[in-house]
Structure formats: structure tokens, C-alpha cells
Amino acid sequence: xxxxxxxxxxxxxxxxxxxxxxxxxxxxxxxxxxxxxxxxxxxxxxxxxxxxxxxxxxxxxxxxxxxxxxxxxxxxxxxxxxxxxxxxxxxxxxxxxxxxxxxxxxxxxxxxxxxxxxxxxxxxxxxxxxxxxxxxxxxxxxxxxxxxxxxxxxxxxxxxxxxxxxxxxxxxxxxxxxxxxxxxxxxxxxxxxxxxxxxxxxxxxxxxxxxxxxxxxxxxxxxxxxxxxxxxxxxxxxxxxxxxxxxxxxxxxxxxxxxxxxxxxxxxxxxxxxxxxxxxxxxxxxxxxxxxxxxxxxxxxxxxxxxxxxxxxxxxxxxxxxxxxxxxxxxxxxxxxxxxxxxxxxxxxxxxxx
Amino acid sequence: xxxxxxxxxxxxxxxxxxxxxxxxxxxxxxxxxxxxxxxxxxxxxxxxxxxxxxxxxxxxxxxxxxxxxx
Numbered sequence: 001x002x003x004x005x006x007x008x009x010x011x012x013x014x015x016x017x018x019x020x021x022x023x024x025x026x027x028x029x030x031x032x033x034x035x036x037x038x039x040x041x042x043x044x045x046x047x048x049x050x051x052x053x054x055x056x057x058x059x060x061x062x063x064x065x066x067x068x069x070x071x072x073x074x075x076x077x078x079x080x081x082x083x084x085x086x087x088x089x090x091x092x093x094x095x096x097x098x099x100x101x102x103x104x105x106x107x108x109x110x111x112x113x114x115x116x117x118x119x120x121x122x123x124x125x126x127x128x129x130x131x132x133x134x135x136x137x138x139x140x141x142x143x144x145x146x147x148x149x150x151x152x153x154x155x156x157x158x159x160x161x162x163x164x165x166x167x168x169x170x171x172x173x174x175x176x177x178x179x180x181x182x183x184x185x186x187x188x189x190x191x192x193x194x195x196x197x198x199x200x201x202x203x204x205x206x207x208x209x210x211x212x213x214x215x216x217x218x219x220x221x222x223x224x225x226x227x228x229x230x231x232x233x234x235x236x237x238x239x240x241x242x243x244x245x246x247x248x249x250x251x252x253x254x255x256x257x258x259x260x261x262x263x264x265x266x267x268x269x270x271x272x273x274x275x276x277x278x279x280x281x282x283x284x285x286x287x288x289x290x291x292x293x294x295x296x297x298x299x300x301x302x303x304x305x306x307x308x309x310x311x312x313x314x315x316x317x318x319x320x321x322x323x324x325x326x327x328x329x330x331x332x333x334x335x336x337x338x339x340x341x342x343x344x345x346x347x348x349x350x351x352x353x354x
Numbered sequence: 355x356x357x358x359x360x361x362x363x364x365x366x367x368x369x370x371x372x373x374x375x376x377x378x379x380x381x382x383x384x385x386x387x388x389x390x391x392x393x394x395x396x397x398x399x400x401x402x403x404x405x406x407x408x409x410x411x412x413x414x415x416x417x418x419x420x421x422x423x424x
Contacts, residue, residue, distance in 0.1 A: 027408035142409040143366065169409075170378045173361050177375065177403040180411045 010223050010238055011107060014042045015153075016067035018093040020076040021047060021198070029198065031142035032071060034172045034205050035149045038213075039159045041069070047198045060093055065104075069157055070097045070113040071149065075140070077126050091127060114152045116145070143169055175208050224266045225256070239263040360398070362390045363405035391415065 015036045019029050036043040044063050046056060064070070072094040076087040094115065101111045115130065117123045120137040123130070136152075138144040147165040154162045182204075183196075225235035225247060233248035237258035247256060252269040359375045365383070370390040372382040384390040387404065394402050395417075402415040 027406075027410050031409060141366065164378075167378045170373065173363065173373075173403070173405060173409065174375050176405075176409070176411050177359065177361065177414075180403065180414060184414075 010042070011066060012068045012110075012157075013223060014044050014067035015069040015071060015157075016063050016097070017043050017045050017071050018090055018097070019045075019071070019073040020087060020090065022076070025073075025076065028073075028138070028140070028142050028145045030201055031145050031172060032149060033198070033202050034175065035146045035168050036071075036153070037202070037206050037209055038163070038168050038171060039150065039153050039157070040161055041153065041157060041159065043202060045198060045202075048202075061096065064093070064097050064100055065108065068111055069153070070094075070111065071116070072097065072113060073116045073138075074123050074127070074135075075116065075118040075138070077123065086126075094130075112156045114149065114156075116148060142172075146172065171209075171213070175205060178208060179204060222264055222266050224268050227268050235268060237261065237263070238265050358398075359401045359403060360394045361403050361405060362387060362394070363409070364407050 017029070017032055017036070019025060019032065021029070033043045033045075044067050046060050046063065049059060072090060074090055074094070077091060079086045094113070097111065097113055100108045101113075102109075104111075115123075115133060115135045116138050117135055118137065118140055120135075123135060136148045138148055143165075146168050150163075150165045150168055153159060179196075179201075223238035225245060226238060226241065228234050228236060228244065231244070233246065234244045235247055237243065237245050237260060239258050239261040243260050245256070245259060247267045250256060250267050252267055254267045256267055257264055360381075361371075361373045361375065363371055363373075364387075365371050370384045370387050371380045372384065372390050372394055373380050382390065382393050384393060391402060391404075394400075399417040401417075404412050404415060406412045
């Protein structure tokens with residue numbers, strides 16, 4: 001079965017991180033990963049897979065070809081001590097990324113990159129050919145790394161959620177505190193704390209952001225399901241293109257979960273599909289989707305502000321839905337998913353603020 | 355992130371910033387780490403996470419429950 005769109009849909013979500021992996025750089029690498037995830041994008045590193053049977057260069061080429069954005073740090077291009085060799089991995093991968101941009105397919109021509117260094121013009125002594133590029137100096141400070149990445153992604157990637165750098169830094173510190181407590185509870189040795197693997201950190205940070213800031217996680221742009229020609233109402237998941245996903249009756253743009261991988265994607269536009277037929281054989285229109293808030297919305301217990309915001313959310317979404325209030329329900333704030341585009345995360349945000 | 359706690363970390367000017375978990379703005383800017391800890395302790399007995407200059411956590415300060423005298 002030929003699938004074309006699966007790579008294209010996640011291409012614009014991925015950020016290739018080409019940074020040193022030495023212990024001195026580790027705090028800045030962790031800050032970079034967190035900042036990218038907090039802005040709703042997916043950081044991709046060569047460390048994501050440590051399969052010894054895979055050639056690292058091939059892995060890097062695959063990563064570069066599947067990521068629209070790239071962050072390159074050239075700060076380890078100088079030897080610190082006499083006799084020490086400087087690292088050439090980062091310039092090599094930067095060259096690959098720039099080469100893909102100039103010689104690659106139409107999709108790869110959309111690639112954008114950020115180049116960072118410790119000091120402002122130091123790189124020119126080693127790589128003067130990129131002297132005309134806009135290179136940022138991070139001064140070996142995680143605060144500065146977060147600020148630079150935020151400013152770049154907000155300008156070039158245009159995420160739907162653009163918090164200030166101070167907020168990303170504050171949330172990064174909150175996450176580190178929670179991670180510290182989690183590790184202490186696991187009775188790890190102090191020297192093992194520093195050995196948490198980068199993919200493990202990335203996975204934990206992503207889960208923490210989704211758990212504590214669902215509004216932010218949902219505001220990041222998501223990949224779109226792949227329509228199947230000749231099968232209206234059925235799409236391929238962008239994460240797993242082998243199986244089909246039934247999205248009949250779900251409005252365009254609704255966030256749904258892939259039943260195969262658990263990943264989230266948006267429903268593509270589709271023609272209205274009749275779901276049943278009348279006794280005389282004519283098509284019957286699909287039933288209008290309904291939304292069932294599982295909380296006592298119409299009772300005095302629901303704050304007025306919340307009710308007003310909920311109504312405003314539905315109006316702004318503009319989805320063809322009818323609202324059914326289930327005043328007897330006591331299941332908290334969970335909502336029947338996949339019915340109204342965007343209503344889910346707006347609802348969660350409003351409840352959280354009350 | 356359910357528990358209330360505080361973070362103390364050095365800023366780019368070398369001062370020590372006190373910030374409550376969950377907030378963005380600094381609660382207090384002090385000249386030294388000990389002064390920042392004393393400021394938090396004068397207000398609250400909640401845990402304090404002290405960060406290194408690179409942002410990672412150096413240690414966590416808890417108030418130990420006093421042993422009752424016999």
C-alpha cells in the first residue's frame with residue numbers, strides 16, 4: 001500500500017539537535033530538549049537510538065532528512081588544552097544539513113537551522129565560509145540557550161504556543177525538581193542521577209509537560225491523518241501507515257488518538273459520509289456529533305466564569321455540535337473526546353484556572 | 355508539581371533569585387545563597403531546591419521535624 005504523506009506530516013514538527021554530548025555540555029543539552037518540547041515540537045537526537053548494529057552516520061542522515069528544523073552548536077570546535085583535538089562532528093552534521101537544504105528535494109528545501117556558538121565571532125576563525133550567517137552566542141548559559149531557541153522557533157517555526165523565555169526556564173526548573181524527587185524516591189545512588197540517559201530525559205520531560213500543561217501540549221501543531229483514496233471516512237495514522245483509522249463523523253481538525261501507536265493527530269478534511277441507509281435504500285445524513293461535558297455544568301457548583309468560557313470556546317470553534325448537559329455526572333473534568341475541534345483543550349484550560 | 359516548594363538559583367548578574375514553584379516571577383532577589391535560604395525560611399517551611407549555575411539541581415533543603423524532648 002503506497003503511503004506518501006506520512007513523512008511530510010511529521011517533517012514540520014521535528015527539530016534535529018546537533019550538539020556535543022560531553023558532560024560539560026549536558027546542562028545546555030537538557031535545556032535545549034526541554035525548550036523544544038515545551039514549544040510543542042519534537043527534538044530528535046542521534047542518541048535516540050543506541051543500536052550498535054546501526055552506522056551512526058546513516059542514522060544522522062536519516063534524522064536530517066526527516067527534520068525540518070536543525071539546531072547546531074559549534075561551541076566545541078576549539079581545543080581547550082594543548083594537544084587536545086577539537087570536535088568536528090558538529091561542523092560535519094551542519095554541512096549535511098545545509099547540503100540537504102541546497103541539493104535536496106522540494107521538502108528538504110524548506111529546512112531551517114539555528115547555529116549557536118559560545119562567543120559571537122569565534123567561529124569565523126575555524127569556519128569563515130559561514131561568516132555571513134546569523135549565528136547566536138549562548139555564553140555557555142542554559143538561560144541564554146532557552147532564550148535563543150525560543151526566539152528562533154517563534155520566528156521560523158511559528159508554533160501556536162509562544163510563551164516567554166522566562167516561563168520556559170521556570171517550567172524547566174520545576175521539571176528538574178520533580179525529576180529530582182522521582183529519582184530520590186527510586187533510591188538511586190547520587191552518582192546515578194547524573195547518568196540519566198538523554199532519551200530517558202526527553203521521554204520524561206514530554207510526559208511531564210503533557211501531564212501538567214495539557215493546554216500547551218495541545219496547542220502545539222499536530223500531524224494530520226492521511227486520507228485514503230476511495231475510502232471516505234477512513235485515514236491512515238501519520239505514525240503507522242499500515243492500518244486504517246475510522247474517523248467517520250468527526251469534524252475536520254479534531255485531535256484524535258491513533259489506536260495503533262497512541263500518538264495524536266488531526267482529522268483531515270473529508271466529505272460528509274452517510275453512515276446508514278433508510279429502509280428504502282436512500283442515504284441518511286450522518287448524525288450530528290454531540291459533546292458531553294462530564295461535570296455538573298448547569299448546577300450552581302460550576303463557576304459562572306467557567307460556564308461562560310465553555311460557551312465561548314464552542315462558539316469560537318464553530319463546530320456543528322449540540323451540547324448535552326449531564327448534570328448527574330460526577331467524573332470531574334474529562335470530556336468525551338474527538339467530537340468538537342479544539343474544545344477539549346480549551347475546556348481543560350478553563351477548568352484548571354478556576 | 356503538586357507540592358508547594360521554592361527554587362533558589364543564581365542569575366546572570368550573580369545575584370540569587372527566589373521563586374515559588376509554578377510561578378514565573380521572582381519572589382525575591384538576594385545577594386547570597388544563604389540570604390536567599392534565610393528569606394524563604396522566614397516565610398515558609400516548604401522544601402527548597404537549590405540550583406547550580408548551570409540550572410541543574412545541586413541539593414534539596416528540607417526542614418527536619420524536631421525530636422520531641424523526653
